[in-house]
Amino acid sequence: MSHPRHNLPLSAGEFIRFVGRERDIVDLGRLLDTSRMVTLTGTGGIGKTRLALHLAERVLRRFSDGVRFVDLSEASTLDQVLRTVSGVLHAVDGTRTTVEAVITALRTQNLLLFLDTCEHAAGPVAELCRAVLRDCPRVRVLATSRQPLHLPEENVWRVPPLSLPARPTPTDPYAAEPAPLPRRDAQRYESVRLFVTRAHAARAGFEMTRENSGYIAEICRMLDGMPLAIELAAARVRVLSVQQILHRLDDRFQLLTSDGSEDLPPRQRTLRAVLEWSHDLLSEPERLLLHRLSVFGTWHREMAEEVCSGDGVDPSDILPLHFSLLDKSLVVMDTEIEGTAHYRLTETVRAYAAEQLAAEDPREERWERYLDFCVSSLEATAEGCRGPMRWRERMRRLRLLDHHRENHARVVSWALSRGRVDEALRVCLALRSYWTVRGLAAEGSRILEQVLATDPDGQTPHLRARALALRAELRLDLDAVPHVSTLAGYALEAARACRDAEAAAAALTVLAALSLRTGALEEGVGHAERALERTGPSGDPVTGAAVLGVLAQLARRRGDPDRAVEYLEQVIARSRSLDDRWGMARSLHLLGSIAAEQQELDRARALFTEALAVFEELESAPATARCSRELGRLHMAEGSLLEAREALATCLRMGFASGRRLEVAHALEALGELALAEDEPERAAALVGVAAGLRTVLDRPSAENVRLRSMAEQRVGTAVAAEAWNAWRSLPLEQVRDRALAFPRAPRTAEPASLTPREREIAELAEQGLSNREIAERLTISPATAARHIANIFRKLSISSRSQLTGWASLRDSP
Numbered sequence: 001m002s003h004p005r006h007n008l009p010l011s012a013g014e015f016i017r018f019v020g021r022e023r024d025i026v027d028l029g030r031l032l033d034t035s036r037m038v039t040l041t042g043t044g045g046i047g048k049t050r051l052a053l054h055l056a057e058r059v060l061r062r063f064s065d066g067v068r069f070v071d072l073s074e075a076s077t078l079d080q081v082l083r084t085v086s087g088v089l090h091a092v093d094g095t096r097t098t099v100e101a102v103i104t105a106l107r108t109q110n111l112l113l114f115l116d117t118c119e120h121a122a123g124p125v126a127e128l129c130r131a132v133l134r135d136c137p138r139v140r141v142l143a144t145s146r147q148p149l150h151l152p153e154e155n156v157w158r159v160p161p162l163s164l165p166a167r168p169t170p171t172d173p174y175a176a177e178p179a180p181l182p183r184r185d186a187q188r189y190e191s192v193r194l195f196v197t198r199a200h201a202a203r204a205g206f207e208m209t210r211e212n213s214g215y216i217a218e219i220c221r222m223l224d225g226m227p228l229a230i231e232l233a234a235a236r237v238r239v240l241s242v243q244q245i246l247h248r249l250d251d252r253f254q255l256l257t258s259d260g261s262e263d264l265p266p267r268q269r270t271l272r273a274v275l276e277w278s279h280d281l282l283s284e285p286e287r288l289l290l291h292r293l294s295v296f297g298t299w300h301r302e303m304a305e306e307v308c309s310g311d312g313v314d315p316s317d318i319l320p321l322h323f324s325l326l327d328k329s330l331v332v333m334d335t336e337i338e339g340t341a342h343y344r345l346t347e348t349v350r351a352y353a354a355e356q357l358a359a360e361d362p363r364e365e366r367w368e369r370y371l372d373f374c375v376s377s378l379e380a381t382a383e384g385c386r387g388p389m390r391w392r393e394r395m396r397r398l399r400l401l402d403h404h405r406e407n408h409a410r411v412v413s414w415a416l417s418r419g420r421v422d423e424a425l426r427v428c429l430a431l432r433s434y435w436t437v438r439g440l441a442a443e444g445s446r447i448l449e450q451v452l453a454t455d456p457d458g459q460t461p462h463l464r465a466r467a468l469a470l471r472a473e474l475r476l477d478l479d480a481v482p483h484v485s486t487l488a489g490y491a492l493e494a495a496r497a498c499r500d501a502e503a504a505a506a507a508l509t510v511l512a513a514l515s516l517r518t519g520a521l522e523e524g525v526g527h528a529e530r531a532l533e534r535t536g537p538s539g540d541p542v543t544g545a546a547v548l549g550v551l552a553q554l555a556r557r558r559g560d561p562d563r564a565v566e567y568l569e570q571v572i573a574r575s576r577s578l579d580d581r582w583g584m585a586r587s588l589h590l591l592g593s594i595a596a597e598q599q600e601l602d603r604a605r606a607l608f609t610e611a612l613a614v615f616e617e618l619e620s621a622p623a624t625a626r627c628s629r630e631l632g633r634l635h636m637a638e639g640s641l642l643e644a645r646e647a648l649a650t651c652l653r654m655g656f657a658s659g660r661r662l663e664v665a666h667a668l669e670a671l672g673e674l675a676l677a678e679d680e681p682e683r684a685a686a687l688v689g690v691a692a693g694l695r696t697v698l699d700r701p702s703a704e705n706v707r708l709r710s711m712a713e714q715r716v717g718t719a720v721a722a723e724a725w726n727a728w729r730s731l732p733l734e735q736v737r738d739r740a741l742a743f744p745r746a747p748r749t750a751e752p753a754s755l756t757p758r759e760r761e762i763a764e765l766a767e768q769g770l771s772n773r774e775i776a777e778r779l780t781i782s783p784a785t786a787a788r789h790i791a792n793i794f795r796k797l798s799i800s801s802r803s804q805l806t807g808w809a810s811l812r813d814s815p
Contacts, residue, residue, distance in 0.1 A: 161225025
């Protein structure tokens with residue numbers, strides 16, 4: 001009696017239900033062409049079995065004897081494994097041992113043996129596979145397991161999460177709602193497609209809208225792109241809105257359970273069951289380490305040794321235990337920062353491990369150790385950066401701080417919840433320079449305000465005084481003058497009370513900087529000089545450089561550019577002695593502004609360009625935006641409008657990336673000025689109108705804004721300018737950005753002939769609507785090469801979107 005060609009448990013509806021993984025199936029199909037054994041590994045709920053089922057169905061025709069699916073979820077010993085496999089193969093033979101019967105049944109077969117859920121019997125399954133691969137030359141093995149089987153012939157494929165939308169930088173850092181996902185991206189991300197598909201199945205009529213798209217994207221992010229978790233969450237739309245689902249994910253193990261309508265094995269009917277299945281496979285040291293690692297968002301080996309060792313976990317075992325947890329797909333590789341490997345837990349695994357840690361460590365010793373580690377390491381980093389340090393080492397430390405940003409916010413939150421306010425203050429103070437360089441004033445001040453509001457009377461006076469000064473410093477470019485002045489006044493009063501010269505100098509520097517906005521320049525000079533007295537040659541170099549920069553700006557405003565240059569050259573000399581290119585770049589930027597005012601345009605361009613190179617290396621969005629804006633205005637002064645477009649487009653993009661609406665307003669005003677120079681007064685009014693709206697919300701009025709509106713009115717009249725002024729004000733800022741970057745076609749200064757033959761060929765294909773991938777396939781080049789050609793075409797033709805290529809070919813061919 002012949003057997004069916006496969007026994008795959010695939011229903012007809014499964015092919016409709018399967019979402020995403022198209023690329024994975026193609027790549028795995030190729031791998032099976034060249035490999036005798038492929039094992040799909042990954043954490044529970046990541047979709048190993050479903051992916052393997054669809055892969056097996058796809059490659060079925062390659063095997064003349066078909067595919068045999070074996071569910072090993074109930075097997076834990078070699079005997080159980082062999083009996084289960086032989087039962088599926090109908091290889092029971094009383095005259096031979098079970099393993100001999102399996103080998104005999106497979107020896108002449110051209111077959112794919114699919115072994116599912118091998119983790120409970122990894123050793124026995126590996127023993128069977130070794131025999132099959134040795135004695136059955138036409139059999140290939142496809143396995144799924146939460147850990148590799150460690151065979152020489154095995155190719156391990158770690159199943160990735162479903163693709164996720166990146167978390168955008170909000171233009172309003174205090175926004176209560178997540179940023180919406182553009183409609184065009186709805187089908188781009190597998191996780192979002194899966195959620196919407198399952199939600200629609202759970203509630204007829206459900207669809208993704210602009211209003212709920214941000215919540216759907218955030219749900220998918222919080223669930224790490226894990227298919228099972230996303231499906232369980234989507235099923236909840238029967239009774240909850242997506243907003244309610246997102247807000248309840250803090251208790252995800254209670255929320256994410258199956259209602260029985262899905263045909264799921266018991267181990268996958270709740271998210272908790274998925275984690276418990278993996279947890280039960282761990283040794284005691286593995287469990288202890290996993291629980292303790294939940295205090296981190298990301299970590300490296302030295303952190304784990306410092307915080308997690310002891311009481312059942314020997315420091316020398318930390319590394320091999322990491323290898324084991326990586327194998328079991330509970331710990332994942334995060335990234336490598338300057339040669340140091342980092343690890344992380346998915347949010348779901350971390351939530352489960354944190355529950356277990358709370359139960360076994362009621363005194364919270366691991367959190368205490370982690371807080372102490374953070375305080376000491378951050379203070380050591382801050383102190384080291386105050387002195388001479390190679391620029392490469394500064395960049396290395398900066399990138400480490402970038403990567404541990406979430407860690408620091410978490411540890412501050414824990415410290416506050418346990419009354420460790422002084423330690424929280426010390427963490428914030430140690431992050432002062434980092435927050436400044438990275439343009440994280442809004443984030444830093446929000447964290448700092450929470451700390452300052454917690455038990456203010458119990459805080460050590462000098463720590464509180466310095467934290468108050470830092471808060472004023474961070475709010476300087478974010479708030480209106482009266483509020484910042486009040487904050488600086490509080491800081492100065494606290495500094496005088498505890499005689500802390502460093503805090504007093506920082507507060508006085510803020511007051512001096514405010515005078516640049518109020519016009520009280522003489523008063524500002526007084527504040528700055530008193531600040532300078534308190535810093536001294538051996539004082540805080542951060543405040544010292546800041547106060548010299550403010551004195552330079554005050555001198556410039558008072559009509560003494562030579563004195564301003566002297567101050568800036570002092571900063572440059574100090575910065576050079578420390579190899580601090582950030583301090584040098586800020587001063588070079590100001591020197592460029594002074595040179596531009598004195599019509600030394602070539603020198604100004606060189607200074608801006610040098611400063612911009614450092615800002616871009618640092619990925620400092622606010623500084624890049626400001627410097628690009630001044631470079632764009634310099635190009636306008638020279639009549640180089642196409643170069644101005646490029647610089648001001650960068651300015652606007654970086655303004656958005658910074659999350660600062662004031663930077664966005666500045667960029668829109670500069671683009672409005674460019675529109676006037678290009679004889680586009682209505683476009684200018686629309687741009688400046690949006691900027692005015694942002695300034696109203698921020699309480700930051702601008703004479704420049706008024707001047708630009710007046711110029712637009714002079715060109716087209718009050719009524720037309722007023723209509724244009726309001727035309728874009730009701731649009732989402734993202735749409736304003738897209739319109740602002742879609743420049744009208746300008747008179748050519750770069751002829752199409754300046755494109756290379758390959759670029760002309762690619763421009764014609766892009767004009768026809770082909771994507772980078774389609775262009776790459778058409779021309780037999782890589783998508784990355786196609787993207788580089790497109791970028792060069794945009795630059796040479798001074799355009800910023802593919803839509804502006806419309807009609808390009810006809811213009812090129814016209815006489």
